[in-house]
Amino acid sequence: MHQLATSGLKRFLEKLEARAPLGAEDRSALLDLPHTTKSLRRHEFIVREDEMPRHCCVLITGFAMRHKTAGNGGRQIFSIHMPGDAVDLQNSLLSRADHNLEMLSAGTAAFIPVEAIRDLTLRRPAIGQAMWYETLVDAAIFREWTLNVGRRDARSRMSHMLCEFALRLEVAGLGESTQYELPMTQEELADALALTPIHVSRTLRALAVEGLVQRTNRSVKILDWHALAKLGDFDPGYLHLAEE
Amino acid sequence: MHQLATSGLKRFLEKLEARAPLGAEDRSALLDLPHTTKSLRRHEFIVREDEMPRHCCVLITGFAMRHKTAGNGGRQIFSIHMPGDAVDLQNSLLSRADHNLEMLSAGTAAFIPVEAIRDLTLRRPAIGQAMWYETLVDAAIFREWTLNVGRRDARSRMSHMLCEFALRLEVAGLGESTQYELPMTQEELADALALTPIHVSRTLRALAVEGLVQRTNRSVKILDWHALAKLGDFDPGYLHLAEE
DNA sequence: CGGGCCGTTGAGCGGGCTCAAGACATGTGG
DNA sequence: CCACATGTCTTGAGCCCGCTCAACGGCCCG
Numbered sequence: 001m002h003q004l005a006t007s008g009l010k011r012f013l014e015k016l017e018a019r020a021p022l023g024a025e026d027r028s029a030l031l032d033l034p035h036t037t038k039s040l041r042r043h044e045f046i047v048r049e050d051e052m053p054r055h056c057c058v059l060i061t062g063f064a065m066r067h068k069t070a071g072n073g074g075r076q077i078f079s080i081h082m083p084g085d086a087v088d089l090q091n092s093l094l095s096r097a098d099h100n101l102e103m104l105s106a107g108t109a110a111f112i113p114v115e116a117i118r119d120l121t122l123r124r125p126a127i128g129q130a131m132w133y134e135t136l137v138d139a140a141i142f143r144e145w146t147l148n149v150g151r152r153d154a155r156s157r158m159s160h161m162l163c164e165f166a167l168r169l170e171v172a173g174l175g176e177s178t179q180y181e182l183p184m185t186q187e188e189l190a191d192a193l194a195l196t197p198i199h200v201s202r203t204l205r206a207l208a209v210e211g212l213v214q215r216t217n218r219s220v221k222i223l224d225w226h227a228l229a230k231l232g233d234f235d236p237g238y239l240h241l242a243e244e
Numbered sequence: 245m246h247q248l249a250t251s252g253l254k255r256f257l258e259k260l261e262a263r264a265p266l267g268a269e270d271r272s273a274l275l276d277l278p279h280t281t282k283s284l285r286r287h288e289f290i291v292r293e294d295e296m297p298r299h300c301c302v303l304i305t306g307f308a309m310r311h312k313t314a315g316n317g318g319r320q321i322f323s324i325h326m327p328g329d330a331v332d333l334q335n336s337l338l339s340r341a342d343h344n345l346e347m348l349s350a351g352t353a354a355f356i357p358v359e360a361i362r363d364l365t366l367r368r369p370a371i372g373q374a375m376w377y378e379t380l381v382d383a384a385i386f387r388e389w390t391l392n393v394g395r396r397d398a399r400s401r402m403s404h405m406l407c408e409f410a411l412r413l414e415v416a417g418l419g420e421s422t423q424y425e426l427p428m429t430q431e432e433l434a435d436a437l438a439l440t441p442i443h444v445s446r447t448l449r450a451l452a453v454e455g456l457v458q459r460t461n462r463s464v465k466i467l468d469w470h471a472l473a474k475l476g477d478f479d480p481g482y483l484h485l486a487e488e
Numbered sequence: 489c490g491g492g493c494c495g496t497t498g499a500g501c502g503g504g505c506t507c508a509a510g511a512c513a514t515g516t517g518g
Numbered sequence: 519c520c521a522c523a524t525g526t527c528t529t530g531a532g533c534c535c536g537c538t539c540a541a542c543g544g545c546c547c548g
C-alpha cells in the first residue's frame with residue numbers, strides 16, 4: 001500500500017521536475033508528504049462545489065475531470081486529468097471549492113492534507129514555485145479551452161481536443177500520440193466541447209469519414225495527425241511542454 | 245515618478261493582503277521590488293503571443309485585456325484587468341507567452357524584471373504563496389468564462405459579465421456596484437462573450453428594454469441588480485472575495 | 489431475458505451569424 | 519467653417535450550424 005502511494009507521488013514529482021529540476025532535499029521532502037491512498041469508483045466525486053476541501057489529491061491511476069453546472073442545467077467540463085496530476089490545488093488552496101472534481105474512470109489517488117502542502121511550500125519555496133507553475137499551465141489550458149469553445153466550430157473543437165490529449169498522454173508516458181485510451185462517453189465529450197452528445201456523434205462520424213480519426217469503444221486512433229492538427233488549429237505552445 | 249510607482253505597487257500589495265496579511269518584512273520587500281513605470285496608449289500591447297517577456301507588469305491606472313486569435317480569425321478575450329492587477333504573471337513565469345496582453349484604455353504600469361519576481365518568491369515564500377493564490381483566482385475566473393461562453397445564451401452571458409465587473413470594480417474601490425465605467429467597445433464585449441458585435445448591440449438593447457441595465461458611452465448603470473444576477477446565473481463564489 | 493447505458497439517425501426549429509446599409513459622433517486638414 | 523475619413527453603433531433580411539425531440543439499435547450485466 002505504501003509502495004503504491006510512494007510511486008504515485010513519484011509520478012507527480014517527475015512531472016514537477018520536467019519543468020525545473022529540484023534539489024535532493026526538496027525531492028525527498030515532497031515524497032515524504034503525509035498522505036493516504038484510496039481507490040475511487042467511476043463517477044465518484046473527489047470534491048464538490050461549495051465544499052471546503054481539507055485534502056489535496058494526486059491521481060495515481062485513472063482519469064478525472066473538473067466541471068460545473070450552470071443554472072439552466074448545462075454542464076461544462078473544464079479539464080481532464082491523468083495520473084501524476086495534482087488535481088485540486090485549485091480548490092483546496094482557495095478554501096472553498098468553486099467547481100466539482102469527479103472521476104472519469106475508476107482509479108486510485110493519494111490524499112495529502114492541505115496544511116501539509118501549505119507548510120511544505122513555505123518551508124521549501126522551490127517546491128512552491130514548481131507547484132505554482134503547474135497551476136499556471138492548468139490556467140493556460142483553461143484559456144485554450146475557452147478559445148476552443150468560443151471561437152471554433154464543432155469539427156475544429158473536437159480535433160483540437162483530440163490533439164491535446166494525444167500530446168499530453170504521450171508526454172505522460174500513457175500512450176502513443178497516434179493511439180490512446182480515452183475513458184470518456186460522448187456525453188462527456190459534449191460537455192467538454194460545449195456541444196450536444198448528438199452533435200458529438202455526428203462530428204466524430206464526419207472526422208472518421210474524412211479519414212482523420214477512428215474511435216472505437218473508448219480508444220482513439222489518429223489516422224492523419226497533420227490534417228487533424230490543421231483542422232483543429234492546434235499549436236501546442238499553450239501546453240508549455242519542455243522543448244525537445 | 246517614484247511616488248507614482250510606489251503607490252502602484254501599493255495597490256497590488258493591498259490586493260495580495262486582502263486574502264492573507266503579510267509580515268512587515270514581506271511588505272517592504274514587495275514594495276522595494278525594482279521596477280520602472282511607463283505610460284501606455286490604448287491598444288498598446290504589453291506582451292504578444294510567442295514573445296519571451298522579461299518583465300512582469302502591474303497595472304497602476306487603466307484597463308487591460310488578455311486575448312488570443314484562432315486560426316479562423318476569431319478572437320477570444322479571456323479576462324479584463326484593472327489597476328492593482330499583476331497582469332502577466334501567467335506569461336512571464338512560463339517564459340513563452342501563449343496569449344496577448346493589450347491595453348483597453350490608456351494607462352500606466354509598473355514593469356518588474358521577471359528574475360526579481362522569481363527571486364523574491366524564493367526568498368520570501370509567503371509572498372510567493374500570495375501571488376500564487378492570486379493566479380489561482382485568475383484561473384477560477386477563466387473557468388467561469390468558459391462556462392459562460394459554453395453553456396449560457398447571449399442575454400445570460402452579458403448579464404453575468406456585467407455583474408462580475410460590477411463586483412470586481414467595487415471591491416477594487418473603482419466604482420459602485422450599480423454604476424461604473426467600462427472602457428470596452430461592443431466589438432470587445434463581443435470577443436469576451438464569443439458573440440458578434442451585432443448581436444451584442446441587440447442583446448444590450450434587449451436588457452435595456454427590460455429595464456435591467458442602461459449603457460451610455462462607456463458607462464454601465466445597473467437598474468435591477470437582483471434581476472440581472474438572476475438572469476446572468478451569477479454566483480460570486482468563483483471570485484473568492486473575502487467574506488464580509 | 490429484461491433493463492440500463494450508450495451511441496445513432498432523422499426531421500424540424502431557432503439563436504446567433506452574415507452581409508449590407510445607414511446613423512451618428514469624433515477628429516483632422518484645408 | 520466645411521469636407522472628409524474613421525470608428526462605433528444600429529437596424530433589417532436571410533441563412534446555417536448546432537439544438538431539440540423522438541425513436542431505435544447494440545451492448546453489457548444482472
